[in-house]
Amino acid sequence: MSEILRAENIHKYFGKLHVLKGVSLSIQKGEVVVIIGPSGSGKSTFLRCINHLEEYQEGKIYFEGKLVNPKKDVNKLRTRIGMVFQHFNLFPHLKVIENLTLAPVKVLGMDEKEAIKKAENLLDRVGLLDKKDVYPAKLSGGQQQRVAIARALMMDPDIMLFDEPTSALDPELVYEVLSVMKDLASSGMTMIVVTHEMGFAKEVANRVMFMDEGKILEEAPPEEFFTSPKNERTKEFLDRILGI
Amino acid sequence: MYQLEVLIRNFTYLLLGAVVTLKITAISVLMGLAIGTFVGMGRLSKRKIISIPSSIYVEFLRGTPLLVQIFLIYFGLPSLGLNLEAFPAAVIALGINSGAYVAEIVRAGIQSVPKGQYEAARSLGMSHTMAMRYVILPQAFRNILPALGNEFIALLKDSSLVSVIGITELMKSGQIVISRTFASFSIYGGVALIYFAMTFTLARIVRYTEKRLAIR
């Protein structure tokens, strides 16, 4: 296995607020890492630092072994990193298919016809080919999120980041999004997933990390993580979230 | 009766003036839109070197009378060695002025687009410019279409001010007819009606476009 991404000792401040206090993570190709933790612990901020939507004040990020220069490399880097947001963030003025083709055509210079073909394949893969000509507002939350996943996949990313992709969804729509994510994981995609879906974590993750107050407090394979957590805070959090 | 007769006889002449009004308005609108889009984005720039001049531009042009601006460009610039004919001077003055108002509208429009849109665009590798062009501005313009429409209507009406530098647009055409016929009431009445017909139609066009472009 080869390392695809490494974050070293990331510190992030919002003004005086110290949000990330030295977070490190290394992820191998094909690995699925799930990050859990209480609200406000810095999970989203950490994901956003990885693809530089957020600046960090200290620390280094390596992508495929190369140190990322936040001033120079970000546009290129972001084409390699797919991101899926809690609130989907589809472009409402564009049809589903245009949501998918916009970036590959404009950013990668992909041929328009080729982009459409690829988009149709991906929409088929997430089960939404019949929706290609509608506007996002016409779709349910679950459908929108599947489109958002397909949109990110259009760039052929090397790694996908998911920030609570199902937490804005009605419970009955969670399943369809998780199942797309499971397919993606089994196709070998490298993924970092922030989620409260413990079932997903148990089933799909190679590693689970617990983040609290800007630090990774514990990290283990899911069996171990859920059955014998070592850190007191992890235990408390799991008790609360699993309702024990 | 005399009054009405004069109006009817000179109506075509007034309409010719109205065509000039439309021409001036159309060119100034385009200029105002171009300036306003860049200055509006400029005001939101993180770089002070861009945002401060943009703010000064907007504040200065909104804080001084349009008539003074027209005089400054038509009568003032020649003393600096820059001679402009009346028509380009008029269009430039109106365009620059409208640009300031459009800038404020565009700024509000950009701010009305949720931040997640910009982030989604950037997360797909788009540059700032691409994100603005393909994602933010198209949505912003849909949101601000009613406000822009109002601005264009105001501009059409304000264009009557350039009659003072001798452009024979609608207002000036009316004055010329009156100086020959003294039928002030019917001619100014006719002028007002023609202005109203134009602003009313423009408002309708804006409403129609708004509906067509509304996000489905």
Ligand SMILES: Nc1ncnc2c1ncn2[C@@H]1O[C@H](COP(=O)(O)OP(=O)(O)OP(=O)(O)O)[C@@H](O)[C@H]1O
């Ligand atoms: N743009 C911002 N400006 C100031 N503070 C921020 C900003 N974004 C996040 N924060 C703060 O940073 C901390 C971490 O936020 P973050 O969104 O990363 O948490 P999270 O773990 O993702 O929480 P949640 O589970 O609620 O999504 C919080 O205290 C939050 O209030």
Ligand SMILES: [Mg+2]
């Ligand atoms: Mg979050």
